[in-house]
């Protein structure tokens with residue numbers, strides 16, 4: 001085995017540090033597998049009950065009338081997430097689009113949007129109009145209010161109560177930490193927040209940005225009263241196979257509103273060709289619980305290995321995980337570059353590419369990214385990125401198989417060693 005790793009350029013010393021870091025993680029891995037097992041049964045049961053059939057794997061073109069596969073897939077999503085309905089479409093281009101769709105379908109001029117969990121994901125700043133942007137919600141007369149988290153990432157209950165007013169139409173809760181310093185909220189914690197806000201205002205619509213969170217836990221935010229959960233198919237629920245797409249699962253009314261916004265008023269869910277993507281959507285969703293487990297094992301291994309080398313990691317290897325993201329404070333720009341070169345060098349696609357830091361919209365500092373993926377930009381596949389500023393924190397996620405994630409992480413350490421870091 002060690003020789004097989006050596007062929008990839010990983011020295012005996014680095015390999016052995018990896019094996020040491022794995023010791024004692026058996027229980028953590030077993031727990032990850034148990035969650036995957038449970039979620040696998042959830043998806044299987046939904047597919048059996050919905051009577052998923054060979055003829056569902058065909059597709060439609062043009063208007064997409066009578067796309068039985070598309071309709072069955074949406075019922076499978078709804079059954080797994082325990083919602084009344086779902087919209088799962090290749091025409092939803094990414095997570096940001098799915099979130100914008102859900103927000104713009106529900107908010108009208110004069111309404112207010114509330115985030116009770118602090119700043120949202122970067123790309124939503126332009127959607128909302130926090131950063132001025134063409135077509136933003138702000139441009140359409142929708143105001144935004146945000147209640148920041150208290151120290152320790154606690155909800156500011158009184159602040160949230162005070163922020164809910166007669167114009168507050170919709171609250172958005174981001175589950176994952178994304179690329180921020182805060183913790184990721186568990187579905188249960190999100191449920192407490194939903195219950196609190198609905199007690200203050202019973203007709204408030206609550207949307208959860210579920211990106212990176214699907215299948216990391218036994219339950220989803222929709223099990224705790226969210227009116228809509230929203231995510232990207234090139235992250236967890238696509239299982240690495242979906243080539244594009246997004247989903248919105250929720251109440252019948254909420255999903256219908258979103259459908260009429262996606263296509264056109266009067267058309268709704270009736271149209272939208274699946275363009276040959278039904279097989280990968282079904283199969284990807286079927287594989288997603290085990291793919292997410294692989295990504296979680298990679299994240300746990302990275303946390304354990306880098307923590308054993310004295311780096312700050314978040315979450316820790318034994319902390320509960322409600323998304324697939326791992327942050328590691330690499331302390332120097334050289335380490336950050338070396339880490340990303342290792343992840344890139346272990347990619348099945350574009351392994352020969354040398355990642356370089358470059359300026360990116362929305363960031364004050366250059367950002368370095370590593371991703372050699374089958375699906376462009378897919379972050380359920382092994383990938384890493386970080387802005388070049390102290391503490392030189394890398395955000396690392398994905399891995400279609402645990403063994404690929406392990407190889408990538410070992411090669412990242414090898415590159416640190418090659419750049420002068422001593423074990």
Ligand SMILES: *Cc1c(COP(=O)(O)O)cnc(C)c1O
Nearest residue numbers: 094095096121176178211212232
């Ligand atoms: C990835 C992500 C988004 C945006 O999704 P894109 O597919 O990159 O547009 C939004 N919110 C969270 C928490 C995410 O992780």
